[in-house]
Amino acid sequence: MTNPPFLPRYMGIATFMRMPVWQPGEAADIAMVGVPFDGGVTNRPGARHGPREVRNHSSLIRRFSQATGHNPFEAARIVDAGDVHIERPYNLTDAHGDIEAAFHAWRGAGLKTLAVGGDHSVSLPILRAVAKDRAPLGLVHIDAHCDTGEDYAGSRFHHGAPFRRAAEEGLIDPKRTVQIGIRSTLSELDQWKFSRTSGMRVMMIEEVYKRGIAGAIAEARRVVGDKPCYITFDIDSVDPAFAPGTGTPEIGGLTSLEALLLVRGLSGLNVVSADLVEVAPAYDPTNNTAFLAANILFELLCVMTGQRPPG
Ligand SMILES: [Mn+2]
Secondary structure (H helix, E strand, C coil), rough: CCCCCHHCCCCCCCCCCCCEEECCCCCCCCCEEEEEECCCCCCCCCCHHHHHHHHHHHHCCCCCCCCCCCHHHHHCCCEEEECCCCCCCCCHHHHHHHHHHHHHHHHCCEEEEEECCCCCHHHHHHHHCCCCCCCCCCEEEEEECCCCCCCEECCCHHHHHHHHHHCCCCCCEEEEEEEEEEECHHHHHHCEEEEEHHCCEEEEEHHHHHHHHHHHHHHHHHHHCCCEEEEEEHHHHECCCCCCCCCCCCCCCHHHHHHHHHHHHHCCCCCCEEEECCCCCCCCCCHHHHHHHHHHHHHHHHCEEEEEEEC
8 A cells, every 4th residue: 555645646546635435344533525416506517526526635734734744643543434425315204304314424433524525415414414413513614605595495414405495494593603704696686584593693705704714713713612513515616717617606705815825714613524616627727716725725734633722
């Protein structure tokens, strides 16, 4: 077996962060997993191709955070546990069932998961598994959209409503949910009414701009507190100048640096698992979106492996 850190980064099979492929029964702490499903999109498809492209670009990630000195690969046993095998991709709720079952199995094996989507609808079946027996979880949700919408085209389940469903099912605590980076035009002025009426803390991009990243971090930490929480990062929170490879881009978003700093600032929270979603590589011939996603995943790994909050 080659030693990935010393193998040239363009060589070898492109697992997430060049970590070993996990086999059931092996001891590990954090499984990076792919969720190649985009049957829940309301507009442009393509996020099913996210995991493979992010795996490719994650080979560029090195071991240490230069900012904090943290090495997540030393702090925890991190593996690539492969993709959810979605046996029934043509039916949305069946596919969600396949996703949920896979995350139950990973959790049953004692693994925290860092999942790569897939459209944002996949966060709901993930939360069903991750929150089981310890619900409700707090939620840090970084996104251009609140994703707490009404039914769409006759479906309760789509990528614009997972956190409404998650709150209704008692998986997340709306009072310990913060949504950061929200912007864009709307179909209806009160499209995210559920966020407001359920008590979620919605931080629009204008507020992030006014507070600055440090202020946004402080507010997110206040809302979520010390109890167990989940982090979900939608790549469309970042401006399409940096991350055009996504199904529902919105201008006026975070810079790539702001996104890295924001995630890094969550260090010390009690994070049980996390995901990054909505990378649709076909819309970005530069592949910078997947490369950014890989770097955000590195920051999430640092947060999940006991990185001390930067001072
Ligand atoms: Mn989203």
